[in-house]
Amino acid sequence: MIIKRLVVGSLSANCYIVGSETAGEGLVIDPGGNAGDIFQAISDSGLDIKIIVLTHGHSDHIAALYDIQDRTGAEVAIHTADAQFLRGRGSFSMMFGISYKTPATPDRLLNEGDIIDVGGLNFSVLHTPGHTPGSICLLTDNKVFTGDTLFYRGIGTTLMPGSSRRQLIDSIHTRLMVLPDDTAVYPGHGRETTIGAERRNNPFLI
Ligand SMILES: [Zn+2]
Ligand SMILES: [Zn+2]
Numbered sequence: 001m002i003i004k005r006l007v008v009g010s011l012s013a014n015c016y017i018v019g020s021e022t023a024g025e026g027l028v029i030d031p032g033g034n035a036g037d038i039f040q041a042i043s044d045s046g047l048d049i050k051i052i053v054l055t056h057g058h059s060d061h062i063a064a065l066y067d068i069q070d071r072t073g074a075e076v077a078i079h080t081a082d083a084q085f086l087r088g089r090g091s092f093s094m095m096f097g098i099s100y101k102t103p104a105t106p107d108r109l110l111n112e113g114d115i116i117d118v119g120g121l122n123f124s125v126l127h128t129p130g131h132t133p134g135s136i137c138l139l140t141d142n143k144v145f146t147g148d149t150l151f152y153r154g155i156g157t158t159l160m161p162g163s164s165r166r167q168l169i170d171s172i173h174t175r176l177m178v179l180p181d182d183t184a185v186y187p188g189h190g191r192e193t194t195i196g197a198e199r200r201n202n203p204f205l206i
Contacts, residue, residue, distance in 0.1 A: 009033025025119030035067035055147025057085025059095035082134025130168025131156030
C-alpha cells in the first residue's frame, strides 16, 4: 500500500494520497491546500485517483478540493452530516481566514459502516461526530485516518459551532480505542501515532 503524506495550507493540515501499487488506483484524503503539490505527488505516485474522501468539511481540509476534483475527475465523498460545507461549485467561501473555491455537491454521501473500495483496498467509514457533526475516520487493515478527531497526544477542537466535546470523547472511546494497540493513526494534523500510544499517553483520554 502506498501512503504519502503532504502538509498543506496555512493551518498545516495533512493530505494523504493512498493507493494500491498493484492496481494502480488510489484515493486522496483531505486536499486542504497547495493543489499544485498534491497534483505533483499524485503524478509521481502513478496512481489513478478514483475518489476524494473528506474526513470533515472544514476549509483547512477542503481548500484544494475544487482543483483536485477538476484535474483528476475523481468522485467526492463526505459524510451526510457535513455535506452542508460543500455547496455552489466555483463560488468563494471563507473559513478560518482561508478563502477557497467551493466544490460541487458531493457525488457520494457517506454513512456509518459504508465501505469505500479502491483498487482492491477497503476503507470502512467510522462515523465519529464531535469535532463536526459529520466527522469520519477511515479504517483499512491496521491503519486509521482520523482527521481532526484524534491527534498525536491531542484531540480536535470543539470550540466551533456544531462541535461537541462530550460527543468527541465518546466517539474516540467507542470507535477508536476499541481498535488494537498496534493500529497506526494518521491524523489530520501533526505526526503519526498508534492507538496503543494514545490509549496510554493522550492526556485527553486518561
Ligand atoms: Zn477541522
Ligand atoms: Zn483541521
